[in-house]
Amino acid sequence: MKVAIIGGGSSYTPELIEGFILRRDSLPVKDLVLVDIEEGQEKLDIIYELSKRMLEKAGSKIKLTKTLDRDQALKGASYVLTQLRVGRIEARAKDESIPLKYHRLGQETTGAGGFAKALRTIPVILSIAKDMERLCPDAWLINFTNPSGMVTEAVLKNSKIRSIGLCNAPIGLQRGLADQLKIDPKDLYVEYVGLNHLSWTKRIFVKGRDVTEELFSKDDFVEYVAGIIGGHKGAKELVAALKTIPSYYCSYFFFEDQAIQKDLDNIKEGKGTRADQVMALEEDLFKLYASPDLDEKPEQLSKRGGALYSEAALSLIESIHNNDGKMHIVNVMNKGAITGLPHDGVIETNCIVNKSGAHPIASGQLPRGSSALTKAVKAYEQLTIEAAIDGCRQTALLALVSNPLIHGADKALDILNDLLKAHKPYLPQFYSKEE
Amino acid sequence: MKVAIIGGGSSYTPELIEGFILRRDSLPVKDLVLVDIEEGQEKLDIIYELSKRMLEKAGSKIKLTKTLDRDQALKGASYVLTQLRVGRIEARAKDESIPLKYHRLGQETTGAGGFAKALRTIPVILSIAKDMERLCPDAWLINFTNPSGMVTEAVLKNSKIRSIGLCNAPIGLQRGLADQLKIDPKDLYVEYVGLNHLSWTKRIFVKGRDVTEELFSKDDFVEYVAGIIGGHKGAKELVAALKTIPSYYCSYFFFEDQAIQKDLDNIKEGKGTRADQVMALEEDLFKLYASPDLDEKPEQLSKRGGALYSEAALSLIESIHNNDGKMHIVNVMNKGAITGLPHDGVIETNCIVNKSGAHPIASGQLPRGSSALTKAVKAYEQLTIEAAIDGCRQTALLALVSNPLIHGADKALDILNDLLKAHKPYLPQFYSKEE
């Protein structure tokens, strides 16, 4: 069993390494290859050395290698994990700041930022999938690269490679909810529906009993859920009306003004965009990683976000590898599982996972009050995927106009033009025709 | 053939009178009853006298009466036309100004204003429909009362009365388009899909030839269409990408900032809201109408909006009455005609109309780039209708949050609270439970 991690030089990698160490019995990895691009060589070296120290300390038998040669990494792999960032963190800084110029949200996954990230990322992931068809056609592509839903849909529609999209939000929500209810996560079952970063916990079961109505009639529970979407004014009333748990990212849609204001305040106060903050965090992290004394995942990584990320990823691979049929909330083709969303669109929902893949559970209609937003965002996503592949500016404009966070064709046009210009080196599909 | 006009004291009535006069041969009306509420007595008297002079001048044999007794007006009617305004123009002024306080659009049909109007209007129209079940069960309810799509859906779902929703926008668009193309309107066929005040001319046929692609490749045509939605920056690029004609009201969604700014500017410059302007216009109109010398529709009425309104209404009644099977673009149950919208929701589309009613033509998918908005607004509409009937604040909040012009649960809550308070006398469904 060979595992290739594309974007191996990422600061997240120690999380994965720790995960592989913890699961040595259930996940018998033989070869683990970290692959990255030339610009990432330095980070890759640091991560490689740290990972080696971690594996050695644990007495692991995993054979770790590093490489800049993607073909070599893919050849014979069983699982390919993608955690790459096209244009690196610098591109994200642009994604986040350009829309703000027009008083629109540059959020890196749901806003105009996520749109630009999709345009840059989808062609790269598709090229990986094409390489996999050649080098490891039976391997699984486990994608955490954001926007995870769109990227996974692009792969599933344009390649023969089996792929599952992953996010740590569902597992985070389940853990948090179990904590809130003071129950063992094993006693909790949630009917989780929607899209990546726009999902809804439609029904909540504790030890098999549907407690949804009951919970939403309690003030403290409503307050807890309101906190998930930021706890702003109106959040409690919204939650009490929805009777469903919106995911954290829904807050950008329900409290857009506040999110924009926060971004503007941060910049005003010199804290920069989230990308700027992450850059600083990463710099610190890599300093720490580089220390030859460090031989375990440092606590500081938890500030970076991405908690439970390794847990989500490796338990998924475990279910595939061990054919165990466990339930995971992942990104897969809809096939009718959620009524009212396209059958050939990727959704995020409860799936049963085994060696044959992830199979979505049918749950019917979206929760009341959630469908306007969810359907609109899915329409936006499908136009974005098309634009990312075809490089058509008109399609890209329709996509942005369809994004509920843009509201305004003039804004959409300005933001699109600025983004295409700023990311030109990473968007050949939009420029090749013209030159 | 008896026709009852509910809201007979409206300034629009002379348009209808003129229409009945012109169609004396095809529409053999015997009794025409103008009915209004007590607060509207004075206007009703003026309209009645003017109408009488108009009919006399034309030598019409129609027997005209006026009454405040709705039962008497409905008894034995064949057609009931509703052009009422619950809360009168003063309520509209509030609809338009309250949302502006929160920097949101108070547009009287698509924005928060339209939402409040639906809450006030739907119960009244349903009470008319109930009366009709008793007094004229076979009559047709021809509804022009805005928001026309929602009002019609409420009637069709909650009463046995046959109803068709009407708007002058489709006929206006077709006439304008024929002018632009310099062709006879008879040579034009448009595939018109969507919702009332959120519709799309998907395909354009001239003498049966599909000229859609061709037209949208021409700069002057794109400019013309861009003009329909206000001609703002970005409009041309949007139109060229959509390759479909959005209706005028789509401009509120595509150019929301500009619409809000215009409203704010008007207020700043002392012009008031559109309701204020209409109030002034109406005052002038009624002065004119009251003149005993006036015996025809005055030209000034055209400034009031509502051009071709009589044309749309009476040609529709003609098709029903004469069983002629002509095509009209009206508001009817979807029944699958537009893919992706609920089967039990009202849409605005091409229908064949005869004595058995209006039957929608199936056209498949919504135009590319229009579905995010259309599906979101339909979800909003269906929640609004529920709230208007049940008087549930939570449903009302979910409705407003689902409206793409609100973007913000805090804004939705504030606007909802203000609107419910301001319109309390007209919203008993929201207060009866509490008191």
Place this chain on the structure above:
Amino acid sequence: MKVAIIGGGSSYTPELIEGFILRRDSLPVKDLVLVDIEEGQEKLDIIYELSKRMLEKAGSKIKLTKTLDRDQALKGASYVLTQLRVGRIEARAKDESIPLKYHRLGQETTGAGGFAKALRTIPVILSIAKDMERLCPDAWLINFTNPSGMVTEAVLKNSKIRSIGLCNAPIGLQRGLADQLKIDPKDLYVEYVGLNHLSWTKRIFVKGRDVTEELFSKDDFVEYVAGIIGGHKGAKELVAALKTIPSYYCSYFFFEDQAIQKDLDNIKEGKGTRADQVMALEEDLFKLYASPDLDEKPEQLSKRGGALYSEAALSLIESIHNNDGKMHIVNVMNKGAITGLPHDGVIETNCIVNKSGAHPIASGQLPRGSSALTKAVKAYEQLTIEAAIDGCRQTALLALVSNPLIHGADKALDILNDLLKAHKPYLPQFYSKEE
């Protein structure tokens, strides 16, 4: 305006000629070309001469020509009418008799006979459509060739040519129903849904009033409808339960045993199959046609079946040509008009017809009690179309097994093998791969 009639030597042609003569004012045909294949030369000559005499007598200015060169006929045509029979009447005789060997119905459109006819006909019609793309890309293909629904679906899915499928059953049903109700056909509106030769009159309106419930509560009406499907034992009870008028061809499904028995009896009594009877009829007809004294459509043609055929065809062309927007019941793509049938399958239903084509009216669910049969037959049809194009025996077997008149995989296999063998010269798609 040039009209090409493919299969011009058909005995039906005089019906069309008469129709063109009657409609000289509304349908200004300039050129009328009768085209046929070499084997049909003799008949073509007879028809051509008769048609010429008819046109001359009427003082028509239509320029009539005959040809064996299809390209020449198609060049510049506005309307192409297909009334061909691949394999001629001899093939039909086989279609009807082979299934009977296995005690299955060989009906020429709905049974195994119709299946074989589809396999032979679809490739030929597609080749005509391909030629039209080259020679008259804007022309309309008006198809009466049976099985009309399948043939039209094949054209619409595999060619750019605009096509409408036609049958005389809908107009026949409407005329008969008006007679039965003793009303003017103009006062009747039927909601007609389903497939060609498997259709249902879901609702009946007289002067706009829905009289469906009322009619089906009357014994004499139920008896009338029972008569349409043969009047056998059980027919009245079935009709009373259905509360919808099944088309005549539904009788093959509801009274299969009786239909088979009738065929067997006919053969036993020396009357032969329906094809044999038609052959005799045609022989007589052509003798009559050949008489130089005959210069009008002879009464004897009415025995041949196909009444109102010219009426249906020419009024349809009139609606297209004159862009009149009248309602016709024809075969078009579903696009959601009938819920539960595939969106990309051809249905037979009420359409509004103008120069832009035939647009189906959405009517929602199939009538209660009709959906099992209708959905099954549509599934059969789509497999048959695939098989007709691909020449795949497995697909052909699945198609026949799916036909509700076959019930039996062993029977399906035997009948398939016999049909493929018997029609080998006309089924190159099934043999080319093997040889």
Place this chain on the structure above:
Amino acid sequence: MKVAIIGGGSSYTPELIEGFILRRDSLPVKDLVLVDIEEGQEKLDIIYELSKRMLEKAGSKIKLTKTLDRDQALKGASYVLTQLRVGRIEARAKDESIPLKYHRLGQETTGAGGFAKALRTIPVILSIAKDMERLCPDAWLINFTNPSGMVTEAVLKNSKIRSIGLCNAPIGLQRGLADQLKIDPKDLYVEYVGLNHLSWTKRIFVKGRDVTEELFSKDDFVEYVAGIIGGHKGAKELVAALKTIPSYYCSYFFFEDQAIQKDLDNIKEGKGTRADQVMALEEDLFKLYASPDLDEKPEQLSKRGGALYSEAALSLIESIHNNDGKMHIVNVMNKGAITGLPHDGVIETNCIVNKSGAHPIASGQLPRGSSALTKAVKAYEQLTIEAAIDGCRQTALLALVSNPLIHGADKALDILNDLLKAHKPYLPQFYSKEE
């Protein structure tokens, strides 16, 4: 944990008892109540005594009781198992023989026999569900009573009780397939779709690899599958074309003539109907059961059919009780899991089962070549359920006419009349109105 077995005097009960003994660790049953009707007292006594001997031998602590008082049995139950037969085996004998008079299949679940069984059984099961709402509202109704799909749909649509429909066919198929492939059942995953007794193994995965195409290209595998549906002439060709495994019961549809012939032969040879054979078998079984020396499930029970029945039922209860999330193939509401079947109809498919219930996995379209039959049968089922509840003869007639095994409205009427008459004591819903 209390378990009530309704129809406790069934010959199958020892299977269940054995199952409870084997699962003593995973299923901690405290009370086990066998309940039956007065006519079944004698059998109930025999079964009760045998069960007691079995439990004693095994040293089980389960408290076994028997009763004729259903209320007492239901009170406080956690699981209610229904294995009843309204009208007992004598009614089945009529179900099987009456249709044969008209040369139609009287199969007890898919044919006219199953139809009659549904009419008798559904009202009884609904009365049990109503009692459960009163006496054990949180209990699970595990239904094995045939026709299992229809009975379960009736419960889910007409009661608040949570219910899962069960059949031993899916587990039987999986075990048999694993044997055939010489693999461990744990390494096999099948995508199983359709209806109870009309299901299809759409895709087959071995150790996660999709081997469907590969298997169906092998002659011996095709032969094996052909054997499942009886191995008649045409079966191999059918299977090779379908590329999916039809369930055993599909053979009645694909080889109806052979099934009828077999029934007729059996009767001719004095073997009687299947019911007659079962009666003889049961008589022998009960003689055996009555022996005080017997203290385990006798081998002879395996001849009775119903192998793996206890396995299917108790592993399902285990998944619910232990909240283990395992995959079971059971009967649940579709909710979009299978495209093209009604969302509110019960299907049989892969489900994930835990304490919150059974959740179907979405799989998209039915396999090619299976949809005509499956859609038709589902339409038949839904009409049958309606008729069983309303007691409407017209609906019952439409149901039978829609069953693909009836083909003939005259036959449907005769069979319906005979069945209603023969089962009058068990069909009060059809008679109460009249008397």
